[in-house]
Amino acid sequence: MTSEYTNPVPTPTPDTQNFWDGLKEQTIQLKRCLENECGRFHHFPRSICPYCHSTNLEWTPVSGNGTLYAFSVNHRPPRGWTENEAPVIAIVELEEGIKLYTNLVNPPEDPTTIKIGVPVEPVFDKVTNEVTLLRYRLK
Ligand SMILES: [Zn+2]
Known part of the structure; x- marks a missing residue:
């Protein structure tokens, strides 16, 4: 999908650069407070x-495995969205307790059949040479 992607992409900031760099290498890195602080x-x-x-x-690298916490089918996608299918926006709760905003790459034909709490796994979607997005797949 590298050369065809025309939807908006995030712009890394100094605080988020390592997160985006990790995704390019198919790893998820989250910030964690040191153990001798609160450790969260x-x-x-x-x-x-x-x-x-x-x-x-x-x-800190994490597996990215988690469960579906919530989702919504966006029938009015954001300006600039060019894919034909309405995106299924999701909140995934990781094993580490973090909630990530993402979207599902393999929703069923009828997304209303998706069950909250089902296991999900990360998908590293290289949309441009500079940006890899973290999406999720229903297991
Ligand atoms: Zn802390």
Whole structure:
């Protein structure tokens, strides 16, 4: 899909660059507070822990496995969206307790049959040479 992708892409910032760089190498890296602080993961990436306000954070690779927390079929896709099918926007809860906004790549023909809580796995979608998006697939 590399040369055909025309939908909007994210612009990495200094705080999110490692996340996007990791996706290009098919790894998911989340920011985590050091163990001697509160030790919790957070996402989106920030320079200060949102729980204890520590700046002692490290990028930590995670599996990306999780469960479907919520989803919505967007019948009015955002401006600039060019794919024919309405995107199924999802919130995935990772094993680490983090919730990620994403979308499903393999929704059934009738998305209303999707069950909350089902297992999902990450899909690394290289949409351009610079950007790989993190999408999810129903297992
Ligand atoms: Zn913390």
